[in-house]
Amino acid sequence: MPAGTLGQTFTVRGRYVQFQVVAATFGIQDYRFLASNAPGTQTVGGDAPVFEAKIPDHRGRVLAGDVLVEIKDDSIELSRTGTGLSMKIQAKDCTQGGLFQMEPERADGTATRIRHVLAAGTFYFDNPNFRAREGDVVPFNPSDPARxxxxxxxxxxxxxxxxxxxFVGRDSAQVATRVIPAGCDNQIRRRDNTFATVQHCGRESIWDVASGGRMGMVTGEDGTEVAPPPTNCVQNCQAQNRVRGGAVVLGFPFPVPADVRLRPDFSTGNLTP
Known part of the structure; x- marks a missing residue:
């Protein structure tokens, strides 16, 4: 897409997923699953909004080149460059598995801070099914026996x-560090009835992503599987396909109990959107 034809934002719409892209930053707005098409019951009663925004802080640098678009099967890849900066977005048109990743790269090699804001009505929680099994050792048997x-x-x-x-998911990072928020301390009960302090807000997470690293997400059953962490990829990283039965899936309770929902929605050190 030629740079001169772009407005402030443009929309990516598939059969199952829709989101807006901020042209100058490759930030994301209004990422949602579409009610009329999404399989399963993730969109009961209408569209299922997932993220209000994914906001990269480029510290004054902007993307100004043409937007390169590559579409293959159910995947789309968008990329754009600016002075000392490039951004790539990979997304899949489905509602299960590794669906999306944002990959910043800077000429100065420094990290990019990315702020995630969940949509209203969507919330982060400390999954009690994992707390109940914390410390247990479980098998991981993917289709490749070597793994x-x-x-x-x-x-x-x-x-x-x-x-x-x-409807469930999680943040998925490669070569990224979550920024500990101010004012979002939660006391979560462990399996031995002691309490852990979990420093995480209810609708916000902030990450420092290495140049060439990525910030993604995993949804559906894959979001509650027990699998090895992603590798430290900083070049040509790919949104991952589903493991398809190779991992133990712990699920989550529905409705989510009030005492494991993380609060408040936003940290005291960052403005709400």
């Missing part, structure tokens, strides 16, 4: 809503 291993169950932050019992 078979075991994984120790760790705490899991997921997102969900109060509408659909299968």
């Amino acid at each position: 078979a291993t075991t994984v120790t169950v760790a705490p899991r932050i997921n997102w969900a809503n109060d509408i659909s019992p299968v």
